[in-house]
Amino acid sequence: MKDFDCDLFVIGGGSGGVRAARMAAQRGARVVVAEAAALGGTCVNVGCIPKKLYSYAAHYAEAFEEAAGFGWTVGETHFDWGRLKAARAKEITRLNGVYEQLLRGAGVHLLQGWATLCDAHTVQVRTADGDQRITARHIIIATGGTPLVPAVSGREHVVTSDHMFDLPEFPKRLLIVGGGYIACEFASIFNGLGAQVTQVQRTARVLGGFDADVSAFVAQEMRKHGVDLKLNATVAAIEKRADGLLVTLSGGTQVVADTVLYATGRYPNVEGLGLDAAGVACDARHSIVVDAHYRTSVPSIYALGDVSTQKQLTPVALGEAMALVDHLLGPAAGKAARQMDYALIPTAVFTHPNIGTVGLTEEEARRQFKDVTIYRSEFKALRHTLSGSQERTLMKLVVDAASDRVVGLHMVGADAGEIVQGFAV
Ligand code: FAD
Ligand code: NDP
DSSP, X not given: OOOOSEEEEEEOOSHHHHHHHHHHHHTTOOEEEEESSOTTHHHHHHSHHHHHHHHHHHHHHHHHHHHGGGTOOOOOOOOOHHHHHHHHHHHHHHHHHHHHHHHHHTTOEEEESEEEEEETTEEEEEEXXXXXXXXXEEEEEOOOEEEOOOOOBTGGGOBOHHHHTTOSSOOSEEEEEOOSHHHHHHHHHHHHTTOEEEEEOSSSSSSTTSOHHHHHHHHHHHHHHTOEEEOSXXXXXXXXXXXXXXXXXXXXXXXXXXXXXXXOOEEEOOTTSOHHHHTOOBOTTSOBOOOTTOBOSSTTEEXXXXXXXXXXXXXXXXXXXXXXXXXXXXXXXXXXXXXXXXXXXXXXXXXXXXXXXXXXOHHHHHHHOSOEEEEEEEEOOTTHHHHOOOOOXXXXXXXXXXXXXXXXXXXXSTTHHHHHHHHHO
């Protein structure tokens, strides 16, 4: 049998790649990881982690305002964008180091550089010391995704979520295009931090795949917090003017903004990867096509995470990595092989207030079951009887009437993500 330089070559040191590499190395496999940028990938560097840190920062503004109702005098508050950015950068650098230690501690060989497939068993990595060609019994592609900005006049003036964490100046007037996870979360965060936020969504609702009640409720709450949410609206053109970016919406409305953020979805990182050279097939959305065991059209090459899945979430990338390592190397001693169940993936959206949800939406349940009972409660949290905030909470249970089984749980309110996580388990 041909001897390879390593048992497993992982392209991409993000959530899924690092988890797969570490677990495989712990089982005794000889593993190499190539990462072109910072270890930890999207989630650690420009995704979940910095987003949640900024969301915490934004919640302080609410806390200061509400404190007066409980007898506190807080005095004049001042937000320093530079200090928040520096604190975030320090923490992310620490996490990059933690990821590196985890990999090196497990015996993984790390290569810093862009990796390209040469054939079914060979990867070339462009490192600072020159190109390296490495052969591997198995290759995992875990290269994640990149923001997608549609063609629009003035596209060169817009930014994506990748830039938002480190903007040189705090955007006092921010216009956000999109109604998905990132658009809604960043609208809440920057509104909380003091920006005047306009959010432009092309359809009649935000968060399209969510329960319709949740979408309507969170839109109402975001508006109460001060986000100017414009539904059924699109951007016609963006022009640079002396006083900022002039954004003309369909219908003629004009908004001047310091920053225009496009949060209109992400597409798989497959460019420059050499998929054609190796014969790896993609679908019409450029996602790498995989079977139930994450195997691509080339038997020795696998793909996981955002580059191949429609559910672009960190726990999904992690779950796929663990299932794939069990499949390739066998499960850990005394454990059954892990498999991913995509049926009921819980999810949280860190809007203000948060959304937490698991299971079917009401619409989905009505399609699947003959009789559906809805238990819905909307209320003002006790805290807000004194805080002065008008924020309300929504809880909704979707129940299959025949079996009396809960098939969907949806919440919009403080800490909804954490609360629903308990039920999801
Ligand atoms: P990634 O983590 O993106 O890692 C891919 C890595 O591959 C990158 O480091 C990249 O540099 C590297 N790479 C790419 N091509 C090459 C190459 N040719 N050679 C070498 N290296 C390469 N998910 C949640 O579950 N919860 C959240 O709260 C959440 N918040 C988010 C907020 C934002 C703003 C964004 C953008 C995403 C968020 N996500 C969240 C989604 C989550 O970040 C992704 O689903 C997750 O990071 C996907 O992991 P991955 O391993 O597939 O890819
Ligand atoms: P989403 O798919 O969530 O939302 C994209 C939004 O952009 C939708 O509102 C969509 O409208 C709109 N849109 C798409 N194309 C266009 C266009 N050409 N013109 C105008 N609007 C357009 O993508 P995001 O970029 O927000 O996030 C990417 C992924 O990252 C998410 O799907 C999620 O998996 C992950 N993520 C997870 C988070 C979490 O777990 N908390 C947080 C952030 C990201 P329409 O509704 O009409 O389709």
